[in-house]
Amino acid sequence: MNVQRDVRASGPRISLRSLAAIGALVATSCALAGGVTLKTAWLRPAAAGMDDAQAYVDIVSDAKLELVGASSPVAKRVELVEVNLGKDPPEAKVVASMPVPAGKTTRLAFKGSHLRLVGITKDLGNGTAVPLTLTFKSADGKEVTAAIDAQVRGLLLPQQMPAVVTKDAEPAAVTPPPAPDRPR
Numbered sequence: 001m002n003v004q005r006d007v008r009a010s011g012p013r014i015s016l017r018s019l020a021a022i023g024a025l026v027a028t029s030c031a032l033a034g035g036v037t038l039k040t041a042w043l044r045p046a047a048a049g050m051d052d053a054q055a056y057v058d059i060v061s062d063a064k065l066e067l068v069g070a071s072s073p074v075a076k077r078v079e080l081v082e083v084n085l086g087k088d089p090p091e092a093k094v095v096a097s098m099p100v101p102a103g104k105t106t107r108l109a110f111k112g113s114h115l116r117l118v119g120i121t122k123d124l125g126n127g128t129a130v131p132l133t134l135t136f137k138s139a140d141g142k143e144v145t146a147a148i149d150a151q152v153r154g155l156l157l158p159q160q161m162p163a164v165v166t167k168d169a170e171p172a173a174v175t176p177p178p179a180p181d182r183p184r
Contacts, residue, residue: 035062036100041132041150043117046124053124054081055115055132055150057108065100065144069135076119078132083113100136128152 037060046053053075059067070078080098084091090111098113100106108114115132124130129149136144 036060036065036134036136036144036146038132038134038146038148041148042153043124043130043150044154045126045128045152046117046120048120048123050120051118053117053120054110055108055117055130056110057115057132057134057148057150059100059106059108059134059146060104061100061102061106061136063138064102065136065138067098067100067106067134068096068137070115071133071135072117072131074120074122074124074130075117076121079116079118081114081116083111085112097137124152126152126154 039058039060041055041057043053043055055072055078067080070080072078079094080096081092082095082098084093094116098106117130129151131147132150133145133147136146138144
């Protein structure tokens with residue numbers, strides 16, 4: 001006699017895709033390390049070979065820290081850029097560190113202080129996740145790092161878009177639009 005058994009596990013089932021999507025969403029929207037929370041990291045699209053791209057992130061820390069560096073595998077280096085909005089025009093300069101007060105949000109934002117990714121090594125198209133690691137020093141000299149994936153948002157400018165050439169393509173003939181009818 002042949003007996004078949006149902007060997008499926010009982011209880012709720014979560015698909016691997018759902019679990020991966022939830023994990024990616026949590027990782028990209030908020031990263032927590034050593035009392036440092038990184039949120040809403042993003043940057044504009046950039047093509048490989050571009051000189052630089054600006055990245056933005058919100059930083060919240062439980063303790064007073066100094067942001068002393070940053071890195072990304074898609075750039076040769078990352079600079080800390082402080083923008084003084086009190087000057088006309090605003091003055092931007094590369095600095096060795098930036099203060100991160102305890103319990104407040106330090107915003108590295110569009111048209112303000114930011115991270116400058118220098119020497120882009122990979123195309124960063126819309127929707128790409130760009131790994132960023134920020135390095136901090138605590139008041140007692142300890143190093144704290146926090147990482148987040150910044151989301152690329154926006155469109156490439158036409159001069160930044162790579163040319164698309166198809167084999168055996170004929171140039172399209174350009175015909176001017178018809179002249180508008182004018183009353184006589």
